[in-house]
Amino acid sequence: MKTAARRGRPGYDLESLLVVAVDLFNERGYDGTSMEDLARRLGVTKAAIYHHVSSRDELLRLATDRALDGLFEVADEVSGASGPALARLERLVRGAVVVLVERLPFVTLLLRARGNTEVERAALARRRQFDRIVTDLVRQAEAEGDIRPDVDPAVTSRLLFGMVNSLVEWYRPRGLSPESLADAVCKVAFDGITTGRAPK
Amino acid sequence: MKTAARRGRPGYDLESLLVVAVDLFNERGYDGTSMEDLARRLGVTKAAIYHHVSSRDELLRLATDRALDGLFEVADEVSGASGPALARLERLVRGAVVVLVERLPFVTLLLRARGNTEVERAALARRRQFDRIVTDLVRQAEAEGDIRPDVDPAVTSRLLFGMVNSLVEWYRPRGLSPESLADAVCKVAFDGITTGRAPK
DSSP states (O other): OHHHHHOOOOTOHHHHHHHHHHHHHHOOOOOOHHHHHHHHHHHHHHHHHHHSSSHHHHHEEEEEEEHHHHHHHHHHHHTTTTTTTHHHHHHHHHHHHHHHHHTHHHHHHHHHHOSSHHHHHHHHHHHHHHHHHHHHHOOOOOOOOOHHHHHHOOHHHHHHHHHHHHHHHOOOSSSSOOOHHHHHHHHHHHHSSSSSSSOO | OOOHHHHOOOOOHHHHHHHHHHHHHHHSSSSTOHHHHHHHHHTSHHHHHHTTTTTTHHHHHHHHHHHHHHHHHHHHHHHHHSSHHHHHHHHHHHHHHHHHHHTTTHHHHHHHSSSSHHHHHHHHHHHHHHHHHHHHHHHHHHHHHHHOOOOOOOHHHHHEEEHHHHHHHHTTTTTTTHHHHHHHHHHHHHHHSTTTTSSO
16 A cells, blocks of 8 residues: 555655645644645645654654754754854854754744644744753853853843844845855854944 | 624723734634634624624734834834934834834734735735835945945844844743843844954
């Protein structure tokens, strides 16, 4: 039966199914998209989808894990590094920008998760864990005298990643390369948008 | 009949209906919320809702207009002001932060609009108009030598408002006052998170 289904719709393996599902979730909202809608978009029966995944939630879990795994790979890399916290924070920001760009639809879906299902709540818990890593680095860099002490580190880190995460709303592939985008984010976030503090 | 409906459900005038609707839309997504869901949440019949508005879309329009009108009031105030573009940009950012905080659920809904309906597309068109005002100010401030010239003004303005708009995801009333929050945003956005460029 597995073989028959594959022969019937050779175009959809789990990966391409996931990509279409994530696009549809982003377009209409996860809560507003049924398996029926997804089947219609794919031009297959619901049974053909259930051949690959057990539920809509499983698609959501696969998608948000794709985003979160990327972010945690960067965080793990950074936490194993030595050197000033500010330099590690910059590596984290650069790495996160690259993950956002390379896994754009997945991160978009992650950032829109509201916690309405068990899977969404699990994703939000992992997001909070990542946020804590950022805040800890900001705190450490502040203690080392490299981050401004006149703003609460929790607020600083939220503003910093607010800027980073905004990419999913406006960045379009074929625009800036991930590296140029990471450069722009780091310049603006670390040194500000003004020339005011630069030597004159 | 109007009077009877009002007598029957004295608690829901248009304003309180709108507030509950916006909370529900933010919770479940606009596309995932039916008038049936809203009626259930309110504990009234659908007819009682249609007494106030003609459609779900009208609620969305009222809500997004509440957010957009606030932002455009600030933009109009700023565009009538004189002085360096950077100072006007700062006033715009401060004003926008206050609007975001004071109209948090409305702006949240606005920022999540995807353009799936006519009303959403109209809201997105007004958002783009606001974004152009920001980009024009950034461009002008760059020409005046006050904004860093090494990042595209369109990217700078998106990062700046990416930071501002992120407030809807993490700011909670009873936290920082709108003014302290605006201070933090301006410090971080205009001068950066680091102490690196400050005189030592």
